Amino acid sequence: MSVSGAETPSRSADSFDFARAGTLVLQARDRIRPFVHTTPVLSSSTLDRLVGGSVFLKCENFQRTGSFKFRGACNAVASLSETERHLGVVTHSSGNYAQALALAAQLHHAPAYVVMPSNSSQIKKQATVGYGAKITYCEPTHAARHETAERIRMETGATFLHPFDDSRVFTGQGTACLELLDEVESLDLILAPVGGGGLLSGTLLAAKHHSAGTKVIGCEPEGADDAFQSLQAGHRILDFTPHTIADGLRTPLGEITFPIIQGHVDDLVLVSEADILHAMRFVWERMKIVIEPSSAVAIAPLLNGSVRATGKRVGIIVSGGNLDLTALFDLLDAQLV
Amino acid sequence: MSVSGAETPSRSADSFDFARAGTLVLQARDRIRPFVHTTPVLSSSTLDRLVGGSVFLKCENFQRTGSFKFRGACNAVASLSETERHLGVVTHSSGNYAQALALAAQLHHAPAYVVMPSNSSQIKKQATVGYGAKITYCEPTHAARHETAERIRMETGATFLHPFDDSRVFTGQGTACLELLDEVESLDLILAPVGGGGLLSGTLLAAKHHSAGTKVIGCEPEGADDAFQSLQAGHRILDFTPHTIADGLRTPLGEITFPIIQGHVDDLVLVSEADILHAMRFVWERMKIVIEPSSAVAIAPLLNGSVRATGKRVGIIVSGGNLDLTALFDLLDAQLV
Numbered sequence: 001m002s003v004s005g006a007e008t009p010s011r012s013a014d015s016f017d018f019a020r021a022g023t024l025v026l027q028a029r030d031r032i033r034p035f036v037h038t039t040p041v042l043s044s045s046t047l048d049r050l051v052g053g054s055v056f057l058k059c060e061n062f063q064r065t066g067s068f069k070f071r072g073a074c075n076a077v078a079s080l081s082e083t084e085r086h087l088g089v090v091t092h093s094s095g096n097y098a099q100a101l102a103l104a105a106q107l108h109h110a111p112a113y114v115v116m117p118s119n120s121s122q123i124k125k126q127a128t129v130g131y132g133a134k135i136t137y138c139e140p141t142h143a144a145r146h147e148t149a150e151r152i153r154m155e156t157g158a159t160f161l162h163p164f165d166d167s168r169v170f171t172g173q174g175t176a177c178l179e180l181l182d183e184v185e186s187l188d189l190i191l192a193p194v195g196g197g198g199l200l201s202g203t204l205l206a207a208k209h210h211s212a213g214t215k216v217i218g219c220e221p222e223g224a225d226d227a228f229q230s231l232q233a234g235h236r237i238l239d240f241t242p243h244t245i246a247d248g249l250r251t252p253l254g255e256i257t258f259p260i261i262q263g264h265v266d267d268l269v270l271v272s273e274a275d276i277l278h279a280m281r282f283v284w285e286r287m288k289i290v291i292e293p294s295s296a297v298a299i300a301p302l303l304n305g306s307v308r309a310t311g312k313r314v315g316i317i318v319s320g321g322n323l324d325l326t327a328l329f330d331l332l333d334a335q336l337v
Numbered sequence: 338m339s340v341s342g343a344e345t346p347s348r349s350a351d352s353f354d355f356a357r358a359g360t361l362v363l364q365a366r367d368r369i370r371p372f373v374h375t376t377p378v379l380s381s382s383t384l385d386r387l388v389g390g391s392v393f394l395k396c397e398n399f400q401r402t403g404s405f406k407f408r409g410a411c412n413a414v415a416s417l418s419e420t421e422r423h424l425g426v427v428t429h430s431s432g433n434y435a436q437a438l439a440l441a442a443q444l445h446h447a448p449a450y451v452v453m454p455s456n457s458s459q460i461k462k463q464a465t466v467g468y469g470a471k472i473t474y475c476e477p478t479h480a481a482r483h484e485t486a487e488r489i490r491m492e493t494g495a496t497f498l499h500p501f502d503d504s505r506v507f508t509g510q511g512t513a514c515l516e517l518l519d520e521v522e523s524l525d526l527i528l529a530p531v532g533g534g535g536l537l538s539g540t541l542l543a544a545k546h547h548s549a550g551t552k553v554i555g556c557e558p559e560g561a562d563d564a565f566q567s568l569q570a571g572h573r574i575l576d577f578t579p580h581t582i583a584d585g586l587r588t589p590l591g592e593i594t595f596p597i598i599q600g601h602v603d604d605l606v607l608v609s610e611a612d613i614l615h616a617m618r619f620v621w622e623r624m625k626i627v628i629e630p631s632s633a634v635a636i637a638p639l640l641n642g643s644v645r646a647t648g649k650r651v652g653i654i655v656s657g658g659n660l661d662l663t664a665l666f667d668l669l670d671a672q673l674v
Binding site: 245 | 377398569582625627628662672
């Protein structure tokens with residue numbers, strides 16, 4: 001996955017010094033505090049009983065725009081100079097990051113240019129436009145997305161902000177873990193989903209610098225196991241076709257996020273599609289909150305026993321609650337008498 | 338709807354003196370405090386913008402057993418003498434009250450006998466058994482339910498606790514409103530759904546005694562408009578066939594709850610099935626919480642404009658979050674690759 005804008009310092013792999021980045025997440029937290037929600041940490045006695053431990057869900061489904069993506073987008077936009085902000089920001093996204101960057105830019109009075117594949121869902125287009133972004137549609141290919149974003153960057157002078165492979169973005173994502181560590185003491189484990197690796201990198205930054213005894217486990221769908229394969233191979237696997245309901249996790253790891261994960265993650269577990277749905281249903285039914293499939297990926301390993309939590313204190317980063325409910329409500333609608 | 342056990346003092350219509358009942362909800366709150374969750378009050382800037390006011394959702398979907406019913410059941414069981422508790426409690430229910438009474442009894446070390454129609458959903462049977470209740474199945478008719486419950490009452494000496502038409506039950510339900518009034522000042526309006534009228538009676542008790550300036554509006558499905566018809570007629574309408582997705586609201590008003598509502602409710606509004614689904618979808622999608630159709634009935638009047646909230650502070654009693662997600666997840670399951 002080659003990404004335009006890779007020449008900027010914050011996106012160069014060897015420029016990111018994990019050992020010296022301990023204060024970055026703290027700085028990000030201060031920077032975005034006026035804009036983000038401090039999301040609740042929820043627990044469930046049923047879940048605790050099932051796993052034999054204490055489980056704490058950091059609920060980024062209650063974050064603005066419905067996912068953790070807003071944290072990173074907000075930190076990146078707030079990090080720009082006044083001149084840069086005036087020229088705006090540009091990205092390509094078909095998902096949660098489009099809305100997140102649109103709102104972050106709006107709150108900072110910066111123009112936002114979002115490149116979306118023409119086949120993006122109506123609800124995501126509307127939400128992104130609703131936050132004041134200018135959408136440019138392109139063919140639904142990686143090449144078309146990058147070329148279109150690069151063209152807009154050249155034309156407008158806007159700063160390209162990658163959805164995850166940018167230290168300004170992933171240090172922002174790490175603030176969710178930091179809040180969790182503030183609220184819940186002595187966590188033995190933290191589980192987070194892995195897609196492009198931004199959330200996991202941010203979580204590793206926060207946990208390894210601010211809670212040394214806490215292990216961090218990445219959770220990935222079997223149907224998009226590129227992070228698992230990449231760790232095995234020792235280099236990024238970019239050529240794969242994802243087959244998973246967890247639409248936020250279909251992306252390959254980034255140039256910068258890969259070495260962070262390679263160097264610091266304690267374990268990486270895979271979960272089946274059936275286990276993802278089972279975990280999602282458990283949370284909807286028992287905890288009464290709407291989480292997206294990508295979030296369920298980090299809960300499934302506790303329910304299927306692949307991560308043993310007996311007697312442990314476990315934090316989960318619940319990534320978001322955005323999913324298209326059209327099919328579900330069409331079904332209910334058809335049942336009306 | 339004639340109900341066995343109507344001879345006990347707390348279930349006699351003329352024994353309930355609304356004007357003198359101001360302290361009952363306060364007493365109920367103290368009585369059940371060790372057992373219930375103080376549920377969160379949530380708001381949504383999108384909802385506020387849509388209605389032009391400030392809306393506060395009292396989220397009983399996060400209550401134990403997933404609905405407000407636990408409050409009333411808990412207050413009723415806690416009100417019994419030690420001898421009565423030893424003999425146990427009996428009721429008939431196919432829904433939320435079965436689980437609520439089962440857990441309330443378990444927490445008070447009282448046997449619970451629950452009569453359920455043989456066609457009750459598997460998930461509700463399991464949950465009720467899970468809380469230690471003894472289930473007796475009967476034909477799915479009103480007569481069979483009452484007769485079976487009465488037989489068990491005679492055989493065991495257990496106390497019959499009606500799902501709503503019992504002051505010990507509905508004063509318990511009023512504690513949700515009391516908590517809302519404690520947390521949110523100066524509410525202009527409170528909206529609550531109406532089925533048998535227990536939640537609305539309890540809400541009226543709490544609001545009229547503890548927040549005199551707050552109007553209370555009952556919300557009912559068009560497809561089960563017996564409360565609306567009953568208020569028009571001046572007497573209870575018992576003979577109707579409900580057609581609504583809001584399964585908690587298919588019941589006629591009780592002997593005791595009817596005069597309370599007749600005497601004190603400020604208004605009663607009807608909502609269509611389409612508006613119920615629309616409101617439910619709005620809350621799932623935008624607020625990321627799972628609410629049941631009966632809860633959406635009290636939110637729909639704000640979204641469709643039949644209750645004007647411009648510039649007002651509005652409380653909503655969100656009754657619960659229990660609904661069968663089997664069909665929805667079967668749909669997702671079928672989409673797995």
